Amino acid sequence: MTESKSGNKSLSLGLLVVGAAMMGFALVLDVVGIRVGYRGPLLIAGALAVLAGLYFYPTIEHHRGIINFIFLFPLLFTFTVTVIIPMALGIGYSFTDWNGVKVNNYVGLANYTSMFKDPAFIWSIVLTFLFVIVNMILVNVIGFLLALLCSSKIRGTDFYRASYFLPNLIGGIVLGYIWQFIFSNVLIKLTASAFGMRNSLLSNSKTAFIAIIIVYIWQYAGYIMLIYITGLSTVPKDVLEAASIDGADAKTTLFKIKIPMIASTITICTFLTLTSAFKQFDVNMALTNGTGSVKFLGKTLSNGTQMLALNIYNTAISKNNYALGQAKAVLFFIILAAVSIIQVRISNSKEVEM
Amino acid sequence: MKLRKGPATALIVVAILVAAYTLFPFFLVVINSMKKANDIVANPVSLAGASFAQLSQNIQNVVTNSNFNFWAAFGTSAIVTIISLILLALFGGMAAWVICRNKTKWSTVIYMTFIASMIIPFQVVMLALISTFRDVGNFIGIKMLQSIPGIVFAYLGFGGAMTVFILTGFIKGIPYELEEAAAIDGCSPEGTFFRIIFPLLKPVITTVTILNGMWIWNDYLLPSLMLGQNGPVKTLPVAVQAFVGSYVKRWDLILPAALLAILPMIILFIIAQKQIINGMVEGAIK
Structure with a gap:
């Protein structure tokens, strides 16, 4: 390393100077407003040259620091541009009349107060909470029962495990359309011949909500099952043996030993179902797109199956009301953060008691 | 943890039923991809009208559709x-x-x-x-x-x-x-x-x-x-x-x-x- 030090130094300084000059020139072009096509590549090439110059800089004591910087840079940079800056801007925009392109006026809390006067939005909040609670219970119970099934001593558990998990591999949009086909073309035939029911589940707000829950459980229970299987496999064999020697039956073993011993797994699974049900969007969009009439707070609403994430999307993108959509999104974030913190607190205190 | 014969059979039946339920939508997608439009609407669950020739025809229609641009x-x-x-x-x-x-x-x-x-x-x-x-x-x-x-x-x-x-x-x-x-x-x-x-x-x-x-x-x-x-x-x-x-x-x-x-x-x-x-x-x- 030492013999090439002087060579490295001039190389390094050269790269630093040239890179800085390229970046500077590109930025000057941007600021002045000369929209030539090569200014983007020039900027990137300049930045790479500066990084290379830093890398070749001949120093022993600072080399580690330089490497740390270069190693952290790519992810920190993309993270800042895609998460931190939009997050800060988004919170700021929620207090303005932002239209997606520019801000004209600061409006204070007007967006926040106006969304609570909208029954359709309140309905979406209520519906989302209902969806989250129902799914948190059903997905966890079903997932746990399937896990017990797949860790019992029947043959072919590998096959069952794989087929229960399979729906989780498919994206929400595609499976939403597959289920739309099932509800409107297949199920209707079966119910028509069996009970004379000729309407699809999707044609009525209440049954359409049940349909979304069915699809969500179909998609998600297999995944939760996998985590419970892993949790159950950590219950020590000798504890189970001791229990059976002491004459504990299957039910006692389940409730007194297995469930208490996988308390941390239950925490993980409830947390996962909670956040994922809360953010449900794809299936909601593909299956009903939020439509369906419902009577709520004395008004007839047309968004009978629209949950929060879809409501935010439609407010901003379809109705072109960016500032209001952004304010709803901020509220969505606050609710999600609060609910998850409360949930983790409760589960943690339960775990300690056990 | 020995299982008696009765419960074990019951478990297997349940396991098979659940598997049938989770796999049924995939089965429907596959068989109906092999049919003509009117056969899909008439008999969505049965194999009537399904053929591999129709499957390749349907897939060709999708792949060559200029609105979709699959590839x-x-x-x-x-x-x-x-x-x-x-x-x-x-x-x-x-x-x-x-x-x-x-x-x-x-x-x-x-x-x-x-x-x-x-x-x-x-x-x-x-x-x-x-x-x-x-x-x-x-x-x-x-x-x-x-x-x-x-x-x-x-x-x-x-x-x-x-x-x-x-x-x-x-x-x-x-x-x-x-x-x-x-x-x-x-x-x-x-x-x-x-x-x-x-x-x-x-x-x-x-x-x-x-x-x-x-x-x-x-x-x-x-x-x-x-x-x-x-x-x-x-x-x-x-x-x-x-x-x-x-x-x-x-x-x-x-x-x-x-x-x-x-x-x-x-x-x-x-x-x-x-x-x-x-x-x-x-x-x-x-």
């Missing part, structure tokens, strides 16, 4: 997913290693910011993300919206936190003596990372690649916003959504399109079932 969408999805996964593994490993091996105030702040950001729902950043990307793109003269580099950039930003979180947990378990020994032998820090640490990360990189891969391949909202519903570049979920929108109730086109969209994932799952299942579980537990 272009498939190619875009594949490129976006593969490049994002490679870069996430590489940059994620680099960042996690630095965070793990430097116990300074800064590395803690960065790590905590990454972890805290995982609770941020996409909805709260998505609107400002589009305007930021548009402005940055205009400013530097590289298209960030409706472009593959732009969307890869966004996936690096959104996937970085979880990737670093999982990788840091693993790197903590690698003995530091390995790196000290390499340093004494005259190995540079970057050499230590690429020659010693990175190869050791293979199992955990498999995990994050599976988690990120399933997310990126199936993701709809981010590409639909960044690429636009009718833009020149589309990923597969965006193309399916646009296609279904323009052929409402044309199940003889929609179902084969759905089949083509889910097939790569299913093939991958059959090949790498064990790794995918382990990856999904490990990702959740950490």
Whole structure:
């Protein structure tokens, strides 16, 4: 390393100077407003040259620091541009009349107060909470029962495990359309011949909500099952043996030993179902797109199956009301953060008691 | 824990019924992709009218449909997913290693910011993300919206936190003596990372690649916003959504399109079932 030090130094300084000059020139072009096509590549090439110059800089004591910087840079940079800056801007925009392109006026809390006067939005909040609670219970119970099934001593558990998990591999949009086909073309035939029911589940707000829950459980229970299987496999064999020697039956073993011993797994699974049900969007969009009439707070609403994430999307993108959509999104974030913190607190205190 | 014969049979029956239920939609997609439109509507559950000739005819109709542009969408999805996964593994490993091996105030702040950001729902950043990307793109003269580099950039930003979180947990378990020994032998820090640490990360990189891969391949909202519903570049979920929108109730086109969209994932799952299942579980537990 030492013999090439002087060579490295001039190389390094050269790269630093040239890179800085390229970046500077590109930025000057941007600021002045000369929209030539090569200014983007020039900027990137300049930045790479500066990084290379830093890398070749001949120093022993600072080399580690330089490497740390270069190693952290790519992810920190993309993270800042895609998460931190939009997050800060988004919170700021929620207090303005932002239209997606520019801000004209600061409006204070007007967006926040106006969304609570909208029954359709309140309905979406209520519906989302209902969806989250129902799914948190059903997905966890079903997932746990399937896990017990797949860790019992029947043959072919590998096959069952794989087929229960399979729906989780498919994206929400595609499976939403597959289920739309099932509800409107297949199920209707079966119910028509069996009970004379000729309407699809999707044609009525209440049954359409049940349909979304069915699809969500179909998609998600297999995944939760996998985590419970892993949790159950950590219950020590000798504890189970001791229990059976002491004459504990299957039910006692389940409730007194297995469930208490996988308390941390239950925490993980409830947390996962909670956040994922809360953010449900794809299936909601593909299956009903939020439509369906419902009577709520004395008004007839047309968004009978629209949950929060879809409501935010439609407010901003379809109705072109960016500032209001952004304010709803901020509220969505606050609710999600609060609910998850409360949930983790409760589960943690339960775990300690056990 | 011995099972008597009765309950065991009952369990098997339940297991088979549940499997039939979870697999039934896939079965319907396959058999109805093999039929003509009127056979689908008349007998959605039976095999009547299904043939392989019709399957290839339907698939041909979908693939050659100029509104769908299947291969272009498939190619875009594949490129976006593969490049994002490679870069996430590489940059994620680099960042996690630095965070793990430097116990300074800064590395803690960065790590905590990454972890805290995982609770941020996409909805709260998505609107400002589009305007930021548009402005940055205009400013530097590289298209960030409706472009593959732009969307890869966004996936690096959104996937970085979880990737670093999982990788840091693993790197903590690698003995530091390995790196000290390499340093004494005259190995540079970057050499230590690429020659010693990175190869050791293979199992955990498999995990994050599976988690990120399933997310990126199936993701709809981010590409639909960044690429636009009718833009020149589309990923597969965006193309399916646009296609279904323009052929409402044309199940003889929609179902084969759905089949083509889910097939790569299913093939991958059959090949790498064990790794995918382990990856999904490990990702959740950490």
